[in-house]
Every structure is written in structure tokens, then in C-alpha cells.
Amino acid sequence: MTDASTLDILKALGNENRLQILTWILSPTDHFLKQKDGDLVEDGVCVGFITQKIGLSQPTVTSHMKILAEAGLVTSKQIKNWVFYKPDRTRIARAVSQLGADLNL
Secondary structure, eight states: OOOOOHHHHHHHHTSHHHHHHHHHHHSHHHHSOOOSSSOTTTTOEEHHHHHHHHTSOHHHHHHHHHHHHHTTSEEEEEETTEEEEEEOHHHHHHHHHHHHHHTTO
8 A cells, every 4th residue: 555645644634633633642541441352552442442432432432543544653463252453553653754744843
């Protein structure tokens, strides 16, 4: 998969719910309780935990997570019947750097 463009990343982060979710999963132990399955840092945060915390329906949260994943900002992993999401810190750092370059900073 090729890297998403700066515009794709900005569009993904242009929604307050997606930005909030990404902020939470960047520091998962600060925002979520320990999970029965999957480590918050190593495996990511269960979509059920994200759904409960943000107060949206599971299909809506899944849609938000798909957009973040397509922008390359998160990765997903299935454990049992659940999907877990964690930030792709390398990709986020590249996106921030690219934005700076695009803006001639």
C-alpha cells in the first residue's frame, strides 16, 4: 500500500471523533482500562472499548477506524471475535514531517 497523501491524512483527521479516537489510542493506558484479550499497547484497543468511550454505534466507530486505517494512521489486528486498533507511530511521524515540508516550514 502506498502512503496516503497529506490531503487524505488531513481529511481523516478533519473529523473531531476520529481525531479524539486517535488521541486516545496514542496513549491507551491513560484512556482505557486493561482488556481481557489483547494488550492495550502491543495489540491495540478493542473496537468495543472505543465504541463505549466515544458513545457512538459500533458500525460508526468501525467506519471511522477504516478511514484512519486507509490514511495509514492506525493498524488493525483481529483477536478472537474483536478487532483491535493501534496507532502507526512511524506513519504519523512521516505525515507530520510531510505536512511541514508541504507548508515549507
